Amino acid sequence: MKKIKLLNIVMVVFLLSMYQNSNAQTVVSSLDAFKTAIANSNQDITLQAGNYNLEDLASGSRVITFSGSNNTITLTNVHIEVPVGSIRESYILVTGNNNIINGGEIEDTYRNGLTEITDFVAYHQDSANLAYGLKGAAVMTVSGTDNLVDGLKLTVRGSHLYGYGSMYGINQYNTFGMNKRCGLLINGPRNTLDHVEVQMRAFGHGIFMQGEADETVIKNSLVEGRVRAYADLYSETDPNSFPFRSDYKLPGTSNTEYDMPFSEDVEPIPTDQVFSLSEDGIRSYTGTGSVTVENCTVKKMRGGIRLYLGNNCSVTNSTAIDCGSTNFNMPSGGTITSSSGNFAYAPLSDFRLGRNNMDIEWTIIPSPHATGPHNLADVQGSGHNIVFHRTDGPIDAEERAIVITGNNSIIINETEYNIVLEAGTSGNVIYSCGGGMVTDNGTNNTVTTFDNCEDIDNVCPKTAALMEAECYDSMSGVQTETCAEGGLNIGYINNDNWVRFEGIDLNGAKSVHARTAGKYDGGTIEVRLGDVAGTLIATIPVSNRGGWQSWGTDSVDIPSFTEGVYDVYFVFKSARSGSIFNINWFSFSEESLSVSSNALLNNLSIFPNPSDKEITVSLNNTGLEISQAKIILYNITGQEVLAVKPQNSKKITLDVSHIKSGVYFLQVSDNFSVITKKVVKL
Structure with a gap:
């Protein structure tokens, strides 16, 4: 018997608690009563379905104010007529907080x-x-x-x-x-x-x-x-x-x-x-x-x-x-x-x-x-x-x-x-x-x-292999400008500005590169996943190159991380105020820097770039073993488009007239180093 009484007491306390923590139910059938109800808080308020007229309210009292908070107000099948001339001010005011007004x-x-x-x-x-x-x-x-x-x-x-x-x-x-x-x-x-x-x-x-x-x-x-x-x-x-x-x-x-x-x-x-x-x-x-x-x-x-x-x-x-x-x-x-x-x-x-x-x-x-x-x-x-x-x-x-x-x-x-x-x-x-x-x-x-709109995807690439900086999916703070290397770069970058690239496949990524220009020391690029404050997988130090259009490539290895497809955020950092550096593109590589020789060296010369017919590749001062060198042109999906061997020549001309317009990678390598640069086919 004592157990039954105790159980009853517990149930009563539970029900009282539920009642106290739930909104009170209020149903009204006049605008006057409705005005009173919506001044209260923590209510479920229903104005009965039907036709109402603002002139049902006394002149001088026709403003309907939702001043209560935490209310759910139901106006399903409610129609309120307001005769023009009956009021000369805003007559529906929601001044309370956390209200839900349904229908009407x-x-x-x-x-x-x-x-x-x-x-x-x-x-x-x-x-x-x-x-x-x-x-x-x-x-x-x-x-x-x-x-x-x-x-x-x-x-x-x-x-x-x-x-x-x-x-x-x-x-x-x-x-x-x-x-x-x-x-x-x-x-x-x-x-x-x-x-x-x-x-x-x-x-x-x-x-x-x-x-x-x-x-x-x-x-x-x-x-x-x-x-x-x-x-x-x-x-x-x-x-x-x-x-x-x-x-x-x-x-x-x-x-x-x-x-x-x-x-x-x-x-x-x-x-x-x-x-x-x-x-x-x-x-x-x-x-x-x-x-x-x-x-x-x-x-x-x-x-x-x-x-x-x-x-x-x-x-x-x-x-x-x-x-x-x-x-x-x-x-x-x-x-x-x-x-x-x-x-x-x-x-x-x-x-x-x-x-x-x-x-x-x-x-x-x-x-x-x-x-x-x-x-x-x-x-x-x-x-x-x-x-x-x-x-x-x-x-x-x-x-x-x-x-x-x-x-x-x-x-x-x-x-x-x-x-x-x-x-x-x-x-x-x-x-x-x-x-x-x-x-x-x-x-x-x-x-x-272009003859085909599908070819345009190749001119504004957003893949792990190449992300043109100006092709971001969203950004904060940056602007675009004409780039000395062709096309556009992002500039006017300040501390904590960022760009986001959506759905980048980072499976196999071991290093990350940024094509940068600037004239100040101390800048970095944080590479984050999923959010501007998401997982930090790498920080790229940005070199001082003495000018806003003096371009070079900064690279860093990526420590181990959970591979997959991510929205990638590049977050720009510097202790100084004002512009800190410019960026032309980003790239992830499946090779570490020890293999890729700090990837994308500056001494490889390609001209003219962009081009619609021929490009000339000069290997002078690259440090490559010419007899062992090979040149491969890839599209942005990594497919080989063209391949040649220099055969001891330090200047090679490639016919690109037959390939589609777009952005490509030109990769030059020997047994020890890999150099990669972007090529634009007009």
Whole structure:
């Protein structure tokens, strides 16, 4: 009996403990009760499915604030109507932390039942019930930390100058007044939006980051607006129409030129362009931190995915189409992977503010009915790695080019679209394999054309045998520049900068080499596996060679390590500030330095390099036993392409006209030493 009583006591204590450690269950059926519930913490809160109206709440008490923390809030099949004019401030606030908000639909509605506006003149005659904004505020603001908004839909309506985009200015610089209404603002750190849909029918941003926003994640989400042809504006002949009142002219772009009457030299409204009725789809502002965008779509906004004012931003598997000003803008060091866009009304990207060092993989969506004078893309800035693919689709009726104005970028064009290198460009490396022509009006650019896009893999190698430094998969801090040995090298390297190469097979690796140049002592390269702070397998001392383009090879043996396939990080170290050294390439060898004679000696001379027909190999001053020497040319996969024996000659000419364009290894050896150098076949 005592045992049974003891067991019962234990069970009661256990159940009480479980109850105390679990969130309390709260179900409410009114917005008033809901507001009270979400002010508490550690709750599971459900607003019963149904239709609600913000005017159910008393005037002056219509802001719904999620001030509690650690709550799970369920809004499945909940629809909240917000009559335009019923409130003039952000009315959904998430100020608490660690909340999960599931589902729900919040819709701004017009009292007269309108859903899509077609008569914009009449619309602006009713500023109390139709053209009524939130003074620039967003419908929803997330200022707390570590919140997840999952499955929410916002339909945003009501703003002054909706229907005219930003043609008459924005914010305080405007011609006819401005009263914006935005969708969703994030200004707190580590917040996530998942499966969020924002339908913009107002002038304002869809989703945007300001203030303390950092480590923001936006995934599986949609932002969609509406566009309008400028030509339609000429049909507005009502004297109340803004185009009529402005004599169908556009104001200038400086802050002082929006006041009427406009100056005499302003341009008429164009007839061949299209503009968005809203602002940007996903936007970062100055001072915000990292943003990750995954599996998102932005349609018909002024700008699509525009993160150029943020930091450490990445976009993956996302699409931006039919936007009126640009479809993508990224900050320096930003990455775009497996993403697509078109150029129907604006460039795929205009690389705003000339940001640098982006790593981009785009698939161009054909735009056969594109309108306006824009290019396909305007590539400003320097040090980019860009790949252009193309989806299936019709050939575009009007040819538009990818126009390059920046320097020292690697651009692979697998499409039929042409590339134009403008005057003043230099150091760019262009690989074209899709039929697109390349017009080079610059200097010191390298253009290579391929019949087959598969051959391009051979010109930007990323294997254990050879990793061109500028072909990194990701990096921190480095830039590219023209290399005296041909192509590009990475430079402007500071302490703790790094580059990463993905999926490198290190089976059999016994030594590692780096082709370096610099004029300072004390620099090293840490070779790490899996992470920038991962397993350290080698440290390469970097030699002082007296100049930024005085090249030599530094090598070191690799102690025993667990062989396999790794993401390899090369982390650059020095006690000094500022630039420390430059790097052309890295290589792993299956021979230790005792065999390879400190590999890749500098005294082997190869010229011309690059070459399209012949290369000459000079063995003078190499220290090799000429009678025993042999020369072998390998491709980057290690396959032998060409082999000769010098037969006592110290200068040998090789015919390379018959081999494919790309990067190769030329290995010269005797019975005692092995010397290897990179050769580029044009």
